[in-house]
Amino acid sequence: MASRKVGVLTFHRSINYGSYWQARCLVEGLRARGLDAEILDHRSRRVEWREARNAFQPTLPVRTAPRHFAALGRKTRALIAAVDALPLSPPFPLEDAARSPRYDAVVIGSDEVWNFRHPWYSGASIFFGEGLNADRLVSYAASFGNHDAADGIDPHWLERLRRFHALSVRDENSRAMLAPLSSDRLSFARAERSRGTSLGQAAPGPSLELAGNGREDSGIPLVLDPCLQFPQVIPDAAARSDTRYAVVYGHSFPDWFTAQLRRWADATGTRLVTIGYPNPIADDERIDATPADFSTLIAGATAVATNFFHGCVFAIRHARPFVCAASPYRRNKVQDLTRALGLGDHLVEDGTSDAAFAHLLAALPTDLPARLAAERTASSRFLDHALA
Known part of the structure; x- marks a missing residue:
């Protein structure tokens, strides 16, 4: 049987060590689980220009001294080369997700992909699943970043997230943002349990895959960053x-x-x-x-x-x-x-x-080590259900 084809959608081309490593750990971790996983290589000249500017002036409004530019340039080139060596899809425009490949599932996350305050990715609909060619949408360790839950989320975006088959986040602020969805999905999940139906075999439509970490009834599960989930x-x-x-x-x-x-x-x-x-x-x-x-x-x-x-x-x-x-x-x-x-x-x-x-x-x-092991088990349980 052919392996299921899975796309990973994240900020993989950010000039940042964390962005590189979490993208690599997630895609290689999924491949180690027997999935045919690759990173969706979305491209945008606007984003690339902003990334390059930030790479050489990371502390604005305090300007970086020109004497550091050569070293920052070497760092930037090293990160670009490392990303290019990852398993990538054919490139496609960030603004035209319909041109991305077809997948059995797309896993969105391992970064602040839903941050409405991000200086250049804010409001990019692809990260809310819009236009993707996938049978199933899953979020793993996704975050709203510094967009505070007290500021709320427009129903327009919430409805797009409602179409996800399984949701997980990496911080409580993001879980609070998704509280309306967790209420709906928990009610559905409990009803399925009462009928003895496996979540993995639930009726058509989105259902909540729970992490199984003792916090099932508190809503959308929290999971580990891929660098800690797949430390190997x-x-x-x-x-x-x-x-x-x-x-x-x-x-x-x-x-x-x-x-x-x-x-x-x-x-x-x-x-x-x-x-x-x-x-x-x-x-x-x-x-x-x-x-x-x-x-x-x-x-x-x-x-x-x-x-x-x-x-x-x-x-x-x-x-x-x-x-x-x-x-x-x-x-x-x-x-x-x-x-x-x-x-x-x-x-x-x-x-x-x-x-x-x-x-x-x-x-x-x-x-x-014991705490990490428990969190890895919980996060693995989420992935088992979400990608079953």
């Missing part, structure tokens, strides 16, 4: 170093955070290595790191200091202690991830003592 895709290899170093990943850190990190580094004899972005606090720069370098540098680090979601994710993947100064833009992403894994105190704030800061950079909780 990411090599364990660590960078070799003759000196103790910590990775700094992110930009626009608050002054209190960089001052505290500098005190910790000086007190512990740790060099600070910035990856992907210039950071004045750093002792060494790897602005031009490839996606593989990004992973190996974190794997070999003593600790990680970040304000990015995937800074946290890769620290967890490689079992590296970390601290995160969550910005308002990324707080929805990181707070639920860390809470679910018992790592909430690793989100530090102004006023965290130096002793507590140092303690968090010394070790991770001993129960983290």
Whole structure:
């Protein structure tokens, strides 16, 4: 029997290590499950221009110094080459989903694909399933990003999401946005259970595939980021170093955070290595790191200091202690991830003592592997149902 053909729809061409790795982990993770999976290679000159501008000026309105452009250019070319090596569909216009290939199912997500505040992907109907050639629409670890649930969602978009066969998200804010759908679908799912009908064999029309993590009755399931769900895709290899170093990943850190990190580094004899972005606090720069370098540098680090979601994710993947100064833009992403894994105190704030800061950079909780295993089991159960 031929494998089912599955498309992965995400922000795979963003000039960002996290975007690359979560797209790769999801598509390779699905292929390891026996599916014929590939990434839908949507293209847009408008988006590519905005991505390129952001790659060289990531901290606007604060401008990046021209001396960093060469390294940022090498980073950009490395990410483009890495994406081009992934299993991709034939390219098609972002604005014309009808020209995409035919799939048994399309899995949308592993990024803030529904963020109405995204500066260049906002409102792109393809991410709501519009025009796709698929028998089944599924979301996996999708997010509304920093579009707060209190601001609501237009019924126009909600109706499009109602057509999905199965929905899952990666944060509570996104789950709250989908509350009207979860109420409808939970009622349907409970009715099917009462009749003894498997969700995988439900009557035609969308039905809720639940993650089975003890939170079934709370609505749309929360699932793990693909980098943690399919950790085998990411090599364990660590960078070799003759000196103790910590990775700094992110930009626009608050002054209190960089001052505290500098005190910790000086007190512990740790060099600070910035990856992907210039950071004045750093002792060494790897602005031009490839996606593989990004992973190996974190794997070999003593600790990680970040304000990015995937800074946290890769620290967890490689079992590296970390601290995160969550910005308002990324707080929805990181707070639920860390809470679910018992790592909430690793989100530090102004006023965290130096002793507590140092303690968090010394070790991770001993129960983290068990928590990760439980979340992986729950997320696998969702995928089993959604792609049955």
